[in-house]
Amino acid sequence: MASGIKDKVAILGMGCTKFGERWNASPEDLMVEAYGEAMADAGIGPEQLGAAWFSTHMEDIGTGRGGMPMGIALRLPNIGVTRVENFCAGGSEAVRAAVYAVAAGACDIALALGVEKLKDTGYGGLPAATVGTLVPQWYPNAVGPANFAQLATAYRRKHRMDAATLKRAIAHVSVKSHANGARNPKAHLQNTVTEEQVLNAPIIAEPLGLYDCCGVSDGAAAVVVTTPDIARGLGKKNLVTVKALQVSVSNGWEMHSNQWDGSYCHTARIAAKRAYEEAGVANPREELSILEVHDCFSITELVTMEDLFLSLEGNAVKDVMDGFYDADGKIPCQIDGGLKCFGHPIGASGIRMLYEIYLQLQGRAGPRQLANPKLGLTHNLGGQPSQNVCSISIVGLESV
Amino acid sequence: MVGIVGYGGYVPRLRLSRKAVVEANSWFAPHFAGKAKGTRSMANWDEDSITMAVAAARDCLGPCEDRSGVAALSLASSTLPFAERQNAGVVREALTLGRNVEVMDFTGSQRAALSALSDAVFRAQAGAGETLVLAADNRKTRAASAAELDFGDGAAALMIGRTNVLAEYLGSATISEDFVDHFRIAGEEIDYAWEERWIRDEGVSKLVPEAIAAALENSGIAAGQIDHFIFPTCFQKMEAQLARKCGIRDGAIVDGLMSRIGDTGTPHALLLLAHVLERAQPGQTILLAQFGSGAQAFVFRVTEASASFRPRTGVSGWLARGMEEANYTKFLSFKGQLRLERGMRGEQDKKTALTTLYRHRETILGLVAGRCEITGEVHFPPSRLSYTPGCPALDTQRPYKLAERIGEVLSWSAEYLSFNMAPPHHYGQIDFDGGGRILMEFTDISRGDVESGTKMEMVFRIKDVDELRGFNRYFWKATPVRPLPSADEMKAAE
Numbered sequence: 001m002a003s004g005i006k007d008k009v010a011i012l013g014m015g016c017t018k019f020g021e022r023w024n025a026s027p028e029d030l031m032v033e034a035y036g037e038a039m040a041d042a043g044i045g046p047e048q049l050g051a052a053w054f055s056t057h058m059e060d061i062g063t064g065r066g067g068m069p070m071g072i073a074l075r076l077p078n079i080g081v082t083r084v085e086n087f088c089a090g091g092s093e094a095v096r097a098a099v100y101a102v103a104a105g106a107c108d109i110a111l112a113l114g115v116e117k118l119k120d121t122g123y124g125g126l127p128a129a130t131v132g133t134l135v136p137q138w139y140p141n142a143v144g145p146a147n148f149a150q151l152a153t154a155y156r157r158k159h160r161m162d163a164a165t166l167k168r169a170i171a172h173v174s175v176k177s178h179a180n181g182a183r184n185p186k187a188h189l190q191n192t193v194t195e196e197q198v199l200n201a202p203i204i205a206e207p208l209g210l211y212d213c214c215g216v217s218d219g220a221a222a223v224v225v226t227t228p229d230i231a232r233g234l235g236k237k238n239l240v241t242v243k244a245l246q247v248s249v250s251n252g253w254e255m256h257s258n259q260w261d262g263s264y265c266h267t268a269r270i271a272a273k274r275a276y277e278e279a280g281v282a283n284p285r286e287e288l289s290i291l292e293v294h295d296c297f298s299i300t301e302l303v304t305m306e307d308l309f310l311s312l313e314g315n316a317v318k319d320v321m322d323g324f325y326d327a328d329g330k331i332p333c334q335i336d337g338g339l340k341c342f343g344h345p346i347g348a349s350g351i352r353m354l355y356e357i358y359l360q361l362q363g364r365a366g367p368r369q370l371a372n373p374k375l376g377l378t379h380n381l382g383g384q385p386s387q388n389v390c391s392i393s394i395v396g397l398e399s400v
Numbered sequence: 401m402v403g404i405v406g407y408g409g410y411v412p413r414l415r416l417s418r419k420a421v422v423e424a425n426s427w428f429a430p431h432f433a434g435k436a437k438g439t440r441s442m443a444n445w446d447e448d449s450i451t452m453a454v455a456a457a458r459d460c461l462g463p464c465e466d467r468s469g470v471a472a473l474s475l476a477s478s479t480l481p482f483a484e485r486q487n488a489g490v491v492r493e494a495l496t497l498g499r500n501v502e503v504m505d506f507t508g509s510q511r512a513a514l515s516a517l518s519d520a521v522f523r524a525q526a527g528a529g530e531t532l533v534l535a536a537d538n539r540k541t542r543a544a545s546a547a548e549l550d551f552g553d554g555a556a557a558l559m560i561g562r563t564n565v566l567a568e569y570l571g572s573a574t575i576s577e578d579f580v581d582h583f584r585i586a587g588e589e590i591d592y593a594w595e596e597r598w599i600r601d602e603g604v605s606k607l608v609p610e611a612i613a614a615a616l617e618n619s620g621i622a623a624g625q626i627d628h629f630i631f632p633t634c635f636q637k638m639e640a641q642l643a644r645k646c647g648i649r650d651g652a653i654v655d656g657l658m659s660r661i662g663d664t665g666t667p668h669a670l671l672l673l674a675h676v677l678e679r680a681q682p683g684q685t686i687l688l689a690q691f692g693s694g695a696q697a698f699v700f701r702v703t704e705a706s707a708s709f710r711p712r713t714g715v716s717g718w719l720a721r722g723m724e725e726a727n728y729t730k731f732l733s734f735k736g737q738l739r740l741e742r743g744m745r746g747e748q749d750k751k752t753a754l755t756t757l758y759r760h761r762e763t764i765l766g767l768v769a770g771r772c773e774i775t776g777e778v779h780f781p782p783s784r785l786s787y788t789p790g791c792p793a794l795d796t797q798r799p800y801k802l803a804e805r806i807g808e809v810l811s812w813s814a815e816y817l818s819f820n821m822a823p824p825h826h827y828g829q830i831d832f833d834g835g836g837r838i839l840m841e842f843t844d845i846s847r848g849d850v851e852s853g854t855k856m857e858m859v860f861r862i863k864d865v866d867e868l869r870g871f872n873r874y875f876w877k878a879t880p881v882r883p884l885p886s887a888d889e890m891k892a893a894e
Contacts, residue, residue: 123744125817133753137764137863138781138875140827140841141748143817150811150828157811157852205815206824255839256779256787258831262811386829386839 004278007398008103010231010239012224013042016355019219019343020188027056027063027117028073030220034348035074035113038222042109043234046074049224050107052081053097055090055114056347061127062117070113087382088294089247090114091221091350092391096245098225108230114352115220116345125216126346145205145213147384148297152207154262155303159314167207169317170298171198174211176326177295177334181341183368188215188343212298217343221351223358228398240361243279243375244394246271250387265381267390268307272379275392276309281375285310288394289373290360291325291333292353294381295340301333304379308392327368335360335368350391353378361397374400402524403568403700406559407674408459409715410452410536411552411661413844415439415722416731418549424728425544432549439724440662441552445734445821446843446861448872449477449536450487452555454494454860456667457534459711459718460557461495463804469561470497471529474520476506476513478666479537481872483586490874491534493765494860496801510692513556513666514574517698520560521569530561537665540589540735547591550634552662556670556715566709567677567686567700570621573614577694579603589736600635605645607695612646612687615697621685623647626699628676630654630688632668648687660719675715682706713884720885734821746819750866752873762799767858767876769836770797778802778836800836802858807832807878809854814847830856830878843877855881 015037017030025033039046054070056062063069067081084093091114098110121127126144156166175195181187193211201209231239248271254260272284281287293308295301302320305311310331311319319325325333336342336356339349357376359365375396382389422429422436443452453475461467473495475488482490488503504519506512513535520531536555541548560569581603582593593599608631616623629652631639639653654672656663664671669690676686680702689697713721725731732738762768763781770782773796777787780802785792812828826842828850842850843861850856856878863875 121744125745128745128748128818133756134760134781136750137752137757137760137873138838138840140839141818141820141825141864142827142839143815145817146813146815146825146827149813149815153809153813153828153852154811204817205813208813252779252783252787253789255829255837256783257777258835258837262829 005099005103005245006243006279007228007241009099009225009242010228010236010398011358011395012044012109012226012231012234012236013038013040014223014355014358015041016186016221016352017219018186019217019345019352021119022218023119025218027115028069030117030218031070031073031113031115034220034222038224042224044109044224046077048109049076049079049111050109051079051098051101052076052111052113053094054081054083055085055094055112056083056116057085057087057090058116058118058127058129058346061120063115086389088296088346088349089380089382089389089391090347091352092378092380092393093247095223095351095354095393096247098223099242099245102225102227109224109226111222111224112351113220113222114348114350116347117218118216118345119218143205144384145208145297148300149205149208150262151303151385152299155299158261158263161317163207165317167199168195169320170212170302171195172320173295173298173301174198174340177338177340180327180335180368181337184337184342187337187341188217189337189341208297208299214296214339215341215343217345219343219345219348219352221348221355223351223354238362239398240358240395241398242393243396244275244392246275246278247389247391248274249389250383252387254386262385264303265307265385265388265390267388268304268379268381271390271392272308275394279394281394284308285331288331288375288377290335290357290370290376291331292336292338292356292376293333293379295334295338296344296381300381308377308379332370335370350378350380354393354395357395361395401565401568402521402562403560403565404558404677405530405561405564405566406460406709407677408456408557408711409671409674409718410455410459410555411441411715411718411722412443412447412452412554413721413723414442414444414725415661416442417724417726420726420728421549429544432546435549438659439722440549441554441664441722442725442731443538443553443734444844446877447553448481448538448862449479450481450490451860451862451874452538452553453491453534453536456536456555456557457491457495457532459713460532460559462712465801465804467495467497469530470501470532472502472504472520472523472531473497474504474506474516474531474533476516476533476535476666477537478507478510478512479539480505480507490765493761494874496762496766496768508693510666511690511696513670514690514696514698517558517560518572518574521572524560524562530559533558533560533670535667535670537667539665540737542590543732543737550658550663552664554661554664554667554671556667556674558670558674564705564708565703566706567702570699570701571615571618572696572698573611573618574696575607575611575694577607579607579693596635600638604633604635604638604691605641608642608689608691609646611695611697612689615687615699619699621699624649625685626652626687627684628652628654628680628686630669630672630676630686632656632663632672632690634658634663671715674711677706678714678716680706716890717884720890721882742819745817749868750864750873751869752866752871764875767801767803769800769802771800771835772796773798776835778832780836780838802832802836803876805832805834806881807856809850809852809856810837811852812842812850826850841877842879844879849880857881
């Protein structure tokens with residue numbers, strides 16, 4: 001029986017660029033920025049790195065394929081650099097690889113970095129991803145907003161909820177994230193919005209309006225990991241250690257049976273259960289202090305609260321409206337602004353989430369610092385509700 | 401006895417208001433003011449002669465999965481999408497007809513459908529089994545032309561055979577003549593036509609009566625005995641003039657549906673025939689003629705068995721299901737005559753891997769899923785491994801057709817982000833009666849037409865157009881099940 005990853009690996013240092021429309025920064029520039037901050041935070045030199053993992057999703061408009069773009073951009077000392085790509089969970093996958101390498105004793109210190117340069121397309125929103133030669137011959141020419149908007153139609157049907165009630169709840173999700181993003185100097189969108197603005201915004205994909213969709217941003221984030229002993233040896237205190245790393249990938253059940261009702265993400269529930277088990281979390285609603293979830297769209301965040309077993313099924317609307325996930329609520333969610341406002345450079349997002357929780361746990365989050373957070377969870381969802389990859393990470397103070 | 405053993409039709413849902421066209425063009429072509437009456441049928445952007453032929457064939461064949469009675473299939477059209485690639489072959493795949501079915505394209509003249517009908521009659525007479533004769537047209541016209549107002553889009557289907565004959569074939573005749581009333585050289589999109597007076601006086605008025613006389617003689621029927629006279633024409637009162645000239649009773653003249661759908665071209669005679677067959681009484685005789693590179697005429701007599709057959713929707717059903725469209729620019733855009741701004745998302749390459757298409761042709765063109773023999777779960781697309789919890793089963797799936805099954809919307813959205821010819825772009829997950837689920841595009845749809853739980857049916861449509869290489873990608877789409885109008889409603893619509 002595997003013993004799990006809990007407390008075997010610690011975060012030595014982290015870095016994250018400002019996210020946003022970085023018109024004058026290349027993906028290489030972004031990598032250098034995030035890497036520089038992470039290495040300075042870690043207090044080590046490149047020669048101490050044993051291996052590196054590189055996450056980027058859209059090679060055609062970013063850096064190109066493989067590990068070389070990162071090896072060259074960061075002038076790494078000819079260590080192994082491996083590109084990982086797993087849709088929006090890519091950043092978390094890079095972290096998983098680096099953490100596993102350290103835990104396995106294959107290297108002492110490992111680097112994971114994610115970058116995405118999305119603002120070289122010429123238009124807003126995400127570019128279409130390549131999907132092979134069969135899928136385009138039958139699958140809709142679908143876009144993310146309409147894929148995720150379907151959660152809303154199915155959720156309403158399941159819970160017999162009127163459109164206005166759900167629309168108002170998901171508006172609250174966005175209003176909250178904008179309020180949080182306004183206090184984060186690295187966030188892409190730092191403006192507050194009112195519920196009225198969200199409700200009246202132009203429709204992108206029914207029922208989602210403009211403010212129900214996350215920012216499309218350039219950015220990079222990096223993390224250096226090592227063993228707790230090495231970290232202590234390097235003089236680090238208040239260690240943040242990895243408690244759980246879980247990934248669940250669809251196997252077709254959602255589409256190849258008629259059992260899934262379309263109102264939630266099957267993989268998220270599986271990954272959450274496994275992660276809580278690995279981390280020894282018995283009651284997540286009581287034990288978690290902070291959440292960074294994949295709020296690509298406001299409706300995704302709302303159903304994720306149920307998928308993570310924080311809100312009871314059908315009850316997320318009430319919890320959201322009660323402010324349970326607001327900055328001053330029981331479990332603040334997206335305290336850094338989330339994908340919604342911090343932004344969503346795909347390959348970097350998982351590491352960006354980790355960055356915020358790391359800062360919060362170490363008490364270094366500045367004006368948005370929460371009181372005594374101990375345990376945080378990150379959640380990424382790549383693909384779409386009907387077939388996706390979900391990663392869930394739990395990190396916390398070593399003592400927890 | 402040889403004759404018609406089944407029939408059907410198809411008229412696209414959209415009916416373009418002629419008033420909208422005339423008003424939009426009035427600054428340029430004020431002389432069309434008198435034509436600002438009624439509607440013409442208008443294909444959706446994702447329809448062409450192949451997809452409309454499939455719709456007409458399904459109207460004729462019904463939902464029955466066993467279509468093994470079809471021995472041959474012909475598709476007549478002057479607007480076949482492909483100059484190379486057998487168009488009727490695509491139709492055969494969509495209908496999931498067997499590989500042993502002989503498949504033919506007929507084209508080159510407005511009476512190509514009657515040539516196909518001749519061929520089918522001869523096959524039946526020779527005992528070669530039943531032939532499904534399909535005809536469809538989606539003609540392009542110049543903006544602000546008479547043809548733009550007169551033409552329509554549509555399709556028709558006739559099954560010709562020897563068992564349970566609904567209308568017996570009595571005789572036919574053909575006059576072949578290189579009378580060039582209009583032409584279109586290969587590669588061109590729009591016809592070039594000569595003066596109407598010459599076509600009426602020297603063409604239609606001389607060649608059609610000759611063909612009719614010969615057909616009547618071959619049939620042993622006198623002109624005065626004809627109960628239904630079908631002659632499609634855009635020319636005012638041309639049918640009446642011909643009837644008088646040929647000795648056919650005035651009351652026998654069949655309304656050409658010009659005011660409602662326009663002249664659909666190659667399929668129009670068969671479309672009108674399919675319409676007449678819905679109401680014709682046993683013993684009545686039908687004469688149909690069409691003009692084009694000569695003339696051709698057929699005579700049928702309705703049998704006692706005629707009441708035993710009903711098309712699924714029928715021409716009268718399609719007529720009643722029309723929706724008026726007042727956006728002239730939508731018509732121009734759908735016909736490829738007005739290029740609206742598509743944005744960069746519209747630049748996405750739509751290259752089709754033909755090897756992949758061939759491997760998956762039954763899945764893509766026939767909408768054939770795989771049903772696991774052990775669990776009964778339906779997989780789309782089919783796969784070697786079936787989903788069974790904990791123990792994927794290998795090679796347990798058998799072909800399972802979904803095209804004729806009704807589905808229900810599980811979830812959906814409509815978005816304005818991706819490029820789509822008819823925004824907002826609707827798609828969602830469809831759960832099929834009996835199992836199976838596909839995330840698919842919706843068509844013939846307006847905002848507010850769907851909600852979770854809405855019943856949907858499948859239609860064969862163009863999925864994507866590869867403008868770079870000139871290729872249409874076909875697949876199935878979902879459209880709301882629209883109840884057939886009641887008999888009273890249909891009567892009122894007539």
